[in-house]
Amino acid sequence: MIAYLRGVCQAIGEEAVVVDVRGVGYLVSVSERDRAQHSVGGDTELLVHTEVREDAIALFGFLNAADRDMFRALTGVPGVGPKAALALLSALEPAALAAAIQGEKLSELTKAKGIGKRTAETIVVKLRDRLPVVAALPGSAAVTAPVVGSPLAADLLSALLNLGYRPQAAESAAATALADPANSRFDLALRAALALLRRPAS
Secondary structure: OOOEEEEEEEEEOOOEEEEEEOOEEEEEEOOHHHHOOOOOOOEEEEEEEEEEOOOOEEEEEEOOHHHHHHHHHHHOOOOOOHHHHHHHHHHOOHHHHHHHHHOOOHHHHOOOOOOOHHHHHHHHHHHOOOOOHHHOOOOOOOOOOOOOOOHHHHHHHHHHHHOOOOHHHHHHHHHHHHOOOOOOOHHHHHHHHHHHHHOOOO
């Protein structure tokens, strides 16, 4: 499964970008917000959600863990597919989506292309008490503060939590990994944190 891509933006389409990773082009569907941050020929890093289908392997890319985790939560709602989830993330940032869901603000959700009132109601019912950690509103039970005030720290902590590690252990490993200047990239920091978590207890 592809979880992360780092390369050069080779092309930008209406719903996706092509990321050239050492001569291999990956077609990655992205939200309108994320697509606007790309430029042809520019470097890009994307967290990736991979879906294996009967006729294809589909990749969905995100500039941060908050968008990716909200995408996964949304696609877990009956009747909400990847296209609808990206439409919601195009219309609203994760924090705003969380606010709309927790506040049962259907009018905010229906601003997204293709999202009707019935679908919005289903999203609220299914997710208002099950929001992703990094997208939850401040003060809610789901919030976990990043170990360091940076996007890299938030992404790293989210990845460790999604892999099933306990918050305290994940925060400790993330803090230790990020304390080393050599782990300035997400892939390096994740590798270092996982090595710490897998180390036998003394």
